[in-house]
Amino acid sequence: MRAEEYQRLVYQKTEKNSLVKDCFFAFLIGGSICLLGECLKTVYIVLCNIPEEKAGILVSVSLVFLSAFLTGIGVYDKIARVGGAGTLVPITGFANAVVSPVMEFRIEGMVLGIGPKMFSVAGSVVAYGTAASVVYGVIYYILMRCGVVG
Amino acid sequence: MNIKKIGSGTYKIHGNVSVLSCAAVVGDMEKKGPLGHCFEHYSSDEYFGQDSFEKAESYMQKEAMKYAVEKSGYTAEDIEFIFAGDLLNQCIGSNYSVRDTAIQFFGLYGACSTMAEGLILGAMAIDGGFASRVIAMTSSHFCSAERQFRFPLEYGAVRPRSAQWTVTGAGCVVLGCEKTFPRIRHVCPGAVCDMGIKDMGNMGAAMAPAAALTLKRFLDDTGTTPEDYDLILSGDLGEVGYDLLKNLLSHDNIFLGNNYDDCGRLIYDRKTQDVHSGGSGCGCSASVLTGYVLPKMRCREYNNVLFMTTGALMSPISSLQGETIPGIAHLVHLQNDGEVEAQA
Known part of the structure; x- marks a missing residue:
C-alpha cells in the first residue's frame, strides 16, 4: 500500500472527536466560568461596595486563585477534559497553564526546574499576547488620530 | 555462513x-x-x-x-x-x-x-x-x-x-539455556517503516505498517499462517492500530482471526477506564507478556505464541520539526513444543 493510500485509510479508521459535542461542552463550561465571574463581580460591587473597575480586577484575581487551587488539588484537568476550549480560553486556563508545570517540575529545583518550566506552556500566550497588544495599540492610535475612535 | x-x-x-x-x-x-x-x-x-x-x-x-x-x-x-x-x-x-x-x-x-x-x-x-x-x-x-x-x-x-x-x-x-518451556523458537527483528503519519495522538496508525511488515515477513519466511498459532499478540497498537493492522494484512491475503489481539486492548477496560484507544508504552507489552501470556504458556493454555512489540520512534523534537513518525515491530516466536515438554 502506498503512503498516500494508507493515510486515507487512517483518516477513515480514526475515531474523530464530535465537533457539536465539543462545542456544546466548551460553551457550557466556558460560559459557566464567565457566569461565575459575573456573579463574583456583582457580589463585590453590591455586597462589598467595591467600585466597578476594581471589582473587575478582583474577579480576575479570584478566578486565577480558584483555577490555581483546583489545579493544585487535581480537579482542573478533569473539568478541562470535558470543557476543552471552554476552560482553555478564559483567564482560568492561563492560571492552569502556569501552575501545572510548576507542580510537575518542582523536583528539579526552584532555579532550573520551576523558574524556566513555569512558562513552558503559557510562554506562547505571554509572548504573542504582548505582541498582539502592541499591534492593537498601534491600530487604536491610528484610528484615534483619524478621528474614528475617541 | x-x-x-x-x-x-x-x-x-x-x-x-x-x-x-x-x-x-x-x-x-x-x-x-x-x-x-x-x-x-x-x-x-x-x-x-x-x-x-x-x-x-x-x-x-x-x-x-x-x-x-x-x-x-x-x-x-x-x-x-x-x-x-x-x-x-x-x-x-x-x-x-x-x-x-x-x-x-x-x-x-x-x-x-x-x-x-x-x-x-x-x-x-x-x-x-x-x-x-x-x-x-x-x-x-x-x-x-x-x-x-x-x-x-x-x-x-x-x-x-x-x-x-x-x-x-x-x-x-x-x-x-535450560531445557524447559516456553522456549524461543524464532526471532524476527523489525525494520523501520514510515508511512507518513505525523499525529503524535495516533501512534497506533504510525506503528501498524511496521507490524504488518514484520508479521508478513515472519509468516512468509516460516511458511506458516496465522491459524497455526494459539495467540498472535501485538504490543500497543490500541484499537485504531489493531483495526489498521488487520486491514493492511488483508491486502496481502493474510487474515487475522480471533487468535489475534493487542496488549493495548487487553490491559484496560476501554468502557470504564478513560484510555481512549487503549494502552501503550514499553510497560504495556512487557506487563501483559510477563503477567498474562507467559504464565498461561506455563500452564499450557497457550502453546504457540507470536509476541510482536511495536514502537513509534519519534521524539517531541522531531515532531515539532514537522517530521513523520517512523515505526518498528520486533517479533518473538514462543513455543511449548512436544520435544521440549518431554525433556522438561
Whole structure:
C-alpha cells in the first residue's frame, strides 16, 4: 500500500472527536466560568461596595486563585477534559497553564526546574499576547488620530 | 555462513533458549483493569514510595528484576547480561535500575518495542554461545512519559479519541539455556517503516505498517499462517492500530482471526477506564507478556505464541520539526513444543 493510500485509510479508521459535542461542552463550561465571574463581580460591587473597575480586577484575581487551587488539588484537568476550549480560553486556563508545570517540575529545583518550566506552556500566550497588544495599540492610535475612535 | 537465517529476515534459535521466570510490576490503573488478577506485584501509589516519577519507574524495574531472578532459582551472579530500556531520555529508567547489580548491561531504545528487542538480543546471545542466562526488561510510567512527550499532568488538555494511555508497569524475563518451556523458537527483528503519519495522538496508525511488515515477513519466511498459532499478540497498537493492522494484512491475503489481539486492548477496560484507544508504552507489552501470556504458556493454555512489540520512534523534537513518525515491530516466536515438554 502506498503512503498516500494508507493515510486515507487512517483518516477513515480514526475515531474523530464530535465537533457539536465539543462545542456544546466548551460553551457550557466556558460560559459557566464567565457566569461565575459575573456573579463574583456583582457580589463585590453590591455586597462589598467595591467600585466597578476594581471589582473587575478582583474577579480576575479570584478566578486565577480558584483555577490555581483546583489545579493544585487535581480537579482542573478533569473539568478541562470535558470543557476543552471552554476552560482553555478564559483567564482560568492561563492560571492552569502556569501552575501545572510548576507542580510537575518542582523536583528539579526552584532555579532550573520551576523558574524556566513555569512558562513552558503559557510562554506562547505571554509572548504573542504582548505582541498582539502592541499591534492593537498601534491600530487604536491610528484610528484615534483619524478621528474614528475617541 | 549464516545457518540461522530463514528467508528474508527470520532467525531460527537452534539451541534451548527458554523462559526461566518472569515478573511484572504495575500501577493502580493496570491492577484495576481486566488483567488485574494476573498482576501480583503492584502499587496504588503512583510514586511507588519514591520522590519522582522517574525514580518510581526505575524502582518498578528493580522490583520486577528482583522477583524474576528470585523465581528463576538463580542469583544475579549467575546472569551474564541485562538487555533493558525504557522511554525516558538516555534510558535512565533502566540505567538506574541496574546500577546496584554487577551484571553486564546493554541499554536499549526501541520505544515501546523494547521488550521483544531485549528478548531477541538475549536469545541471540544465548544461542550464539555468549551467555547462559540473560535478563530482558523494560518499563514505562504514565506520569514520566506524559511530562516528557506531552503536557504536564495537571494541564487541562483534551486528548483525541485516537490517543493511548501509557501503561505504568515493568516486565522482566530471565532467559536461560535450560531445557524447559516456553522456549524461543524464532526471532524476527523489525525494520523501520514510515508511512507518513505525523499525529503524535495516533501512534497506533504510525506503528501498524511496521507490524504488518514484520508479521508478513515472519509468516512468509516460516511458511506458516496465522491459524497455526494459539495467540498472535501485538504490543500497543490500541484499537485504531489493531483495526489498521488487520486491514493492511488483508491486502496481502493474510487474515487475522480471533487468535489475534493487542496488549493495548487487553490491559484496560476501554468502557470504564478513560484510555481512549487503549494502552501503550514499553510497560504495556512487557506487563501483559510477563503477567498474562507467559504464565498461561506455563500452564499450557497457550502453546504457540507470536509476541510482536511495536514502537513509534519519534521524539517531541522531531515532531515539532514537522517530521513523520517512523515505526518498528520486533517479533518473538514462543513455543511449548512436544520435544521440549518431554525433556522438561
